[in-house]
Amino acid sequence: MWQTARKNLFYRGGTILLLAITLLVLNGCKQNRTESEENTIQWQPITYHQVTPFDSSDSTKGEIEQDYSLLFPQDNPKLQGEICRVLLGGLENNLDPRTVLDSLASSNRQHDVQKGAQDESLSYHERLHSFLAYTDAQVVSLAVVYTFTIRGNEEHPTLCYYNFYLPEGKAFSESSLFIDGYEAPLTKLLTQAVETQANGEIVNYDEIRPNGNFMVNATGITYCFPEHAVVVDHKGELNVSLSWQELRPLLKEKSPIQHFLS
16 A cells, blocks of 8 residues: 555645644654564564665765665564565565565665756755564554655655454454445445534545555544545545444454454
């Protein structure tokens, strides 16, 4: 998801939306995470940093700085491989995180060099990091934040969630949670929640639907919609939460979130 989003950061109706966001906001997201004492998985960040001139013969033309820090589980190769596969572009899951991260950075850098070579005296700064939005002994919701800065003006981060069922070491999606035909009734619930949050602001109803970008926790599911996509004047991504009680008629009897319903 975020890979597609980053390719569109250069163009939004011909105008880049330049919005500042502080580290306090991102730290606030981290502080909202919940962990269970039963969860014994240890997570460690794999980091990457490199500065690359647009033109190797003339560094004054600008440069790209890449700061990546992604969490991976220690001593759990199956889950580690699944995160590599799902998080970093559907690659084969037999690659180690360092190899995948280096490959990802190289691919992004080539794209940015081609773009930057057309401009003069620019400075690009890519930041990619992840944190645990929620984790317990059964599931983990991993949040990935991508931020892009041009000439010191920062785009609002692109936030994407990825969910994993720990007993099997596998990613899960909406189809793992909901019964067949869930789309229409779930869209109705999301629409009602958006209207409440919009508080009279203009709503783009065509964009309200289950979009696959969600996290789970003990109270329910939270969908994340891109900035301005659903509520036109809303600054930053829009997070819409629904409780498991509201969703119960749509949920499968057996699913990765079954322990929340007992």
